[in-house]
Amino acid sequence: MQNETKTKLDKPARDFDTLREQIASSYDGLSNRLKLIADYALREPSALALHTGAMLGDEIGVAPSAIIRFAQHFGYSGFSEMQSVFRAELQASSTPYQDRIKNLEHSGAARDTAEMTDRFVEAGIASLHELQRTTPVEKIEAAARLLADARIVHVLAQKRTFTAATYLAYNLARLEVPANLLDGIGGTLEQQMAMVGPDDVVIAISFHPCAEETVRAFERACATGARTIAITDLAHTPFTNADIWFQITEASVDGFRSLNATISLALILAIRAGTLSAEQNSTKT
Template identity: 30%
Template sequence: MTKATEVLPDTVSGLKQLLDAIERREVDIVLGSSSRRVLTALIESPQRTAVSSINELAQQLAVNASTLSRLAQRLGYGGFSKLQDVFRRELTEGKHFYSEQASRLVVNSSDPDTLNQLTRLGRQESANIASMIEQVDPTVFLHSVELLASARRVRIHGMRQFHSLALFIAYGLGMLRPDVSTLDTGRQGVADALAQLDEGDVLVVSSCFPYTPSVLATAEVAARHGIKVIALTDSASSPLAKSALHSFYVPNHSLFFSNSMCAFMLLAQGLLSAVASHLGEASVSALKHRETLISELNASL
C-alpha cells in the first residue's frame, strides 16, 4: 500500500529521497523510466539545473520541455519553475553562480568561429525579450506607469549589476518628473533613505537569481511601511514578487557569465516611454526646461 507525500521536498537531498521512495513505490507518485532518468539527471547536476532555462535543460537531456513541466506537476510542484527553485536554493544564494555560468562558455570555447558566440548570444537575447513582452500583464503595466508618473516620490534600488539599471531608470524618470533618485543616492544608507519615504511613495526594486539579500530585505521593509513596491525580477517565484504590489518577470538566460540585462533594459525603456506618454505635455515641458539649463550651462563654460 502506498502513501501520499504530505510535504514537497525543498532541498535536493529531499528530492533524492523522494525519488528513492518513488522507485520503492512507497508514495502515490508514478514516474515512467524516462521521467525517472530525467529527475536523476537533474539531481546529479544541481548547479546546471539551477541556472539553465527549461529549453536548455530539455536540449541537454534530449527531451521536450513539456516533459520537464509534466515531471514537476507529477511531483506536485505545479510548474517547472517551482521545482527549479529547489535547486536554486541549493546554491546558497548563488555561491557558485558566476563560475557555473562561465564554465558554460569554457565548454563551448572549442568553436573556432568567435563570432558564432555573438550570434548565439544575440538569438538568446532576442528570445528573452520576446518572452518578457509576452509575460507583461497590460493592467500591471498601466498601473505601474500611473504610479511612476503620479507618486509624490519615486526611488529606484538595485545592487551589483542592477545598480546600473537603477541609475538608468532614475536618470530617465528624473528627466520627466521631480523627486526621483536611486534609493541610496546620498550614501547615508538604506535605512535613512527609506525614512525619507512616506506611505504611498514608490520604490522600484530589481534583482534576479542569485538574489541580493539586502535588496530583498529592503523591499520587504518598504512594503510593510506602506511604500508601493514595483519589482523587476526573473519569475513569479522570485522572493521580490512576494513584497511587490506589481511585478514584471524578465527571462535572462544566456551565454553571458552573469545575469543578462538586455531584456531588463528594454522593459525599463518601455516603462519610461509610457510614463512620458502618460504625462503628455508635462513631460515635454520638463524636457524643454532641462534643455534650457543644458544650453545655459554650456554657454557659461
C-alpha cells in the same frame, strides 16, 4: 491489413505539418462524418490537443467512435496516438523562445569570440521576444500609473541589476517623473530608505541570487505603506507580494545573463509613466 485501395494510410504522420497536409489533401475522399472532423481539426487544432474524444464528439456533432475512426484513417492506432501530434505542436508553438533560451543555456561554452557574439545576439533577441510574449500590457499600464502618481519614485537595486536601475532612474528623471536612485552608496541604504514616504513608489529590481540588502530594504518599503513594484527573474518573497510584480526571463550564455529585456522594460515603463505624468500636469493647469 494490406494496402488499401482507398486513401487510408499505414504510416502515421509524426509531425503536425505533415498531418495537416494529409488531412487537407485527402479531404475529398473522406466520408461525411470524417469531413466534419477534418474541418474541425484544421480549424481548432488546440481543441484536438486538449479535449477528450467524447468532448470533441459533442463539439463537432459526431459520435466519439467517429473520432477514433478518423485517427485510424490516417494510420494511427487510435485517437490517443493522433492526439499526441496535436499536443506536441501546441507545446512547441507556445514556447518558441523559451526553448531557445534553454538551448543557449545548455549548449557548451562558446569556443571563440565570433561564436560568443552570435550567441549573445541570439540570447538578447530571445529575451526580448520572451518579454513581449509574457508581459501583459495591463501590467505595464498599471505600473506606469503608479509611477506617474508617485510623489517620488525610489529605484532599488544592487550588484548586477544596478545597471538597469540607473537606466530607469535616468529616464524617469529625464521625463520629469521625480526619481531617486537608492544606490546604497557607502552603505547608506538605511538612511536613504528613511526618505521613503507613504505617497511614494519603490520599484525594486532583483535577480537571483538576490542581494540581502535589497530584500531588507524592500520589506521596509512595504512597511512604510509605499506602493511597490518588483522586477525579478524568479518568484521570490518578498517581491512576489509587490503591488505589481514583473517576472523577467533573460537568456544567459556561459552563465552570463543578458540584461536586454530588463532595460527594455525599464525604458518602456519610464516612457509610459512620463506620458501619463505629462497628461496629468497639462489637465491640472
